[in-house]
Amino acid sequence: MGWKAVLRSVIGTSHEQRHIVCQDYGNYEIFDDVLIAAIADGAGSAKYADIGAQLAVNTAITHLKKLYLRWFKLIEDKFPAVLHQTAVDPKDANLPAMIDAKIRKVFQKTLHKAIASLQKNAAENGYAFHDLACTLLLFIATDRWIAAMQIGDGFIVINSPESDYRLLFQPDKGEFINETTFVTSANALSQMQFCLYPIKQKFICASTDGLERVAIVTRANSTPFVPFFQPLEKYIQETSNPEQEDEYILRFLNSERLNARTDDDKTLFLCFFAQQGHVEPKQPRWLDCFNLGENKSE
Amino acid sequence: MPVGQPEFPEFADNPEPRCPVVLLLDTSGSMSGEPIEELNQGITSFWQSVNQDSLAKLRVELAVVTFGPVRLAQNFSTIIQSKPPKLTADSDTPMGAAIEYALNLLEDRKATYKASSIQYYRPWVFLVTDGAPTDDWQNAAKVVRQGETDRKHLFFAVGVQGADMNTLNQIAPSQRPPLMLKGLDFRAMFEWLSASMKRVSASRVGTEEQISLPPVGWGEVQV
Numbered sequence: 001m002g003w004k005a006v007l008r009s010v011i012g013t014s015h016e017q018r019h020i021v022c023q024d025y026g027n028y029e030i031f032d033d034v035l036i037a038a039i040a041d042g043a044g045s046a047k048y049a050d051i052g053a054q055l056a057v058n059t060a061i062t063h064l065k066k067l068y069l070r071w072f073k074l075i076e077d078k079f080p081a082v083l084h085q086t087a088v089d090p091k092d093a094n095l096p097a098m099i100d101a102k103i104r105k106v107f108q109k110t111l112h113k114a115i116a117s118l119q120k121n122a123a124e125n126g127y128a129f130h131d132l133a134c135t136l137l138l139f140i141a142t143d144r145w146i147a148a149m150q151i152g153d154g155f156i157v158i159n160s161p162e163s164d165y166r167l168l169f170q171p172d173k174g175e176f177i178n179e180t181t182f183v184t185s186a187n188a189l190s191q192m193q194f195c196l197y198p199i200k201q202k203f204i205c206a207s208t209d210g211l212e213r214v215a216i217v218t219r220a221n222s223t224p225f226v227p228f229f230q231p232l233e234k235y236i237q238e239t240s241n242p243e244q245e246d247e248y249i250l251r252f253l254n255s256e257r258l259n260a261r262t263d264d265d266k267t268l269f270l271c272f273f274a275q276q277g278h279v280e281p282k283q284p285r286w287l288d289c290f291n292l293g294e295n296k297s298e
Numbered sequence: 299m300p301v302g303q304p305e306f307p308e309f310a311d312n313p314e315p316r317c318p319v320v321l322l323l324d325t326s327g328s329m330s331g332e333p334i335e336e337l338n339q340g341i342t343s344f345w346q347s348v349n350q351d352s353l354a355k356l357r358v359e360l361a362v363v364t365f366g367p368v369r370l371a372q373n374f375s376t377i378i379q380s381k382p383p384k385l386t387a388d389s390d391t392p393m394g395a396a397i398e399y400a401l402n403l404l405e406d407r408k409a410t411y412k413a414s415s416i417q418y419y420r421p422w423v424f425l426v427t428d429g430a431p432t433d434d435w436q437n438a439a440k441v442v443r444q445g446e447t448d449r450k451h452l453f454f455a456v457g458v459q460g461a462d463m464n465t466l467n468q469i470a471p472s473q474r475p476p477l478m479l480k481g482l483d484f485r486a487m488f489e490w491l492s493a494s495m496k497r498v499s500a501s502r503v504g505t506e507e508q509i510s511l512p513p514v515g516w517g518e519v520q521v
Contacts, residue, residue, distance in 0.1 A: 014500065043502065043503070043504065044501070044502060044505055045501070045510065047503075068366055130504075131493070134332050144501065153502075165519075173417065175418075175420075175449075176420040177417035177418060177419055178419050178420075178498065178501045178502050178503060179313040179420075179502075179503055179504070179508075180502060180503075180504065181504065182504045184504070185504045209502070211309070213312050214307075214309035214312075215307070215309075215310060216310060216312075217310045217312065218310075218312050218415065218417060219415040220415055225308070225309070225310035226310035227307065228307040228308055228309065228310060229307070230307075231306060231307050231308075232307055233304045251306075252306050252307065255306065257309075261309060263353075263500070268403060
């Protein structure tokens with residue numbers, strides 16, 4: 001039991017027509033009951049965005065794994081109440097702020113590494129830094145909590161036994177829909193969104209902005225479009241080895257129906273935590289009082 | 299997969315994001331004859347070109363404001379919902395009033411988008427004139443430049459032969475000086491505009507960079 005996952009990136013029709021490579025990239029790692037995943041969408045306007053996306057993803061995963069062993073373990077060991085949803089000692093009133101600061105630091109350091117790796121690559125190959133522009137979505141999850149960060153657009157949606165489908169971050173669009181933040185942007189660190197949810201994980205779906213308009217209802221407060229996610233969750237739940245049995249997900253990503261709605265590269269990452277034995281009964285909703293590093297628009 | 303494939307995901311029905319453009323066109327008396335005919339033909343070719351692009355025809359929303367007098371020849375609508383207007387040359391050149399009218403129209407449109415949760419691109423205002431303002435244009439220039447700094451819009455100014463390029467220079471944002479149209483080649487100008495709109499309506503950029511636009515073959519910067 002534990003995590004199972006599948007990740008696929010498919011080139012967009014407009015990129016195919018213009019003979020541009022797929023600029024989306026994703027990767028993940030599962031160890032023990034921990035899952036770390038990252039996806040990136042190379043900026044269409046950047047020359048070597050595909051290289052940037054790959055480098056940002058792999059650097060971020062490697063570094064977050066190292067930090068997990070120090071920071072998250074520390075939080076798990078020292079403050080089990082926070083992550084395991086048991087009662088918090090009222091004396092620990094400043095605990096959320098403390099953990100918030102720690103999580104921020106973890107992701108800032110990770111992002112910093114990713115930025116540095118792009119800068120180094122650009123210098124070594126004589127590229128301009130912005131030639132490697134890409135978004136970055138990164139998260140780490142156990143079955144008890146998820147911590148995530150996002151630079152630029154794309155989405156992470158979770159489903160938990162305790163709450164409905166939930167969009168972790170509001171889409172990072174400015175006033176204008178075609179403007180977003182990239183890892184190479186000067187304000188990347190300040191624009192980084194991050195969160196920690198002490199919430200039981202069942203299903204996580206992450207994607208680049210190629211699927212945003214069909215998966216997310218974009219209103220003043222964007223929400224997941226549930227009929228988009230339900231079949232995907234069912235597929236990964238019922239598939240014992242999703243990386244091998246990928247026909248369904250590839251058929252979907254290559255479908256004409258989808259290509260009629262988006263001509264961009266598409267990346268879909270799905271994972272599911274299969275619990276052993278019985279599922280515990282619903283517990284009081286914790287996250288309402290513990291929205292650490294929550295996106296301000298929520 | 300176990301028994302039976304799951305259904306494929308259903309899609310959220312989000313409204314298309316809109317790409318608002320205001321054409322701010324000088325229809326003063328001096329435009330009569332060949333210039334207005336060429337302008338009309340250019341507009342028609344713009345319509346046809348945008349209509350051929352599956353994304354742009356749903357996303358580009360065009361309003362046409364003419365002067366003078368200041369008149370809304372066409373309110374914001376997508377290309378497939380509308381027909382190119384037929385313009386006629388008329389009286390004087392109240393450029394200042396026309397600019398302020400157009401920028402207000404734009405802000406109203408943005409408010410409508412916001413109220414209906416429609417996402418939108420940064421609006422373009424495209425001013426074409428062959429003369430000199432016959433009204434007070436200083437305030438309009440201020441609003442144009444402030445709006446450009448505040449990233450409210452992108453303002454393009456084009457002079458046709460006879461235009462007061464000196465005044466246009468003071469109206470247009472300093473980072474995007476006015477262009478002088480080569481002859482009456484409105485068709486080439488509108489081809490460029492439609493190519494640019496196609497690019498914009500399918501684009502994604504960082505907040506610090508600009509969309510790379512096609513090269514301008516139809517005009518030149520006059521120093």
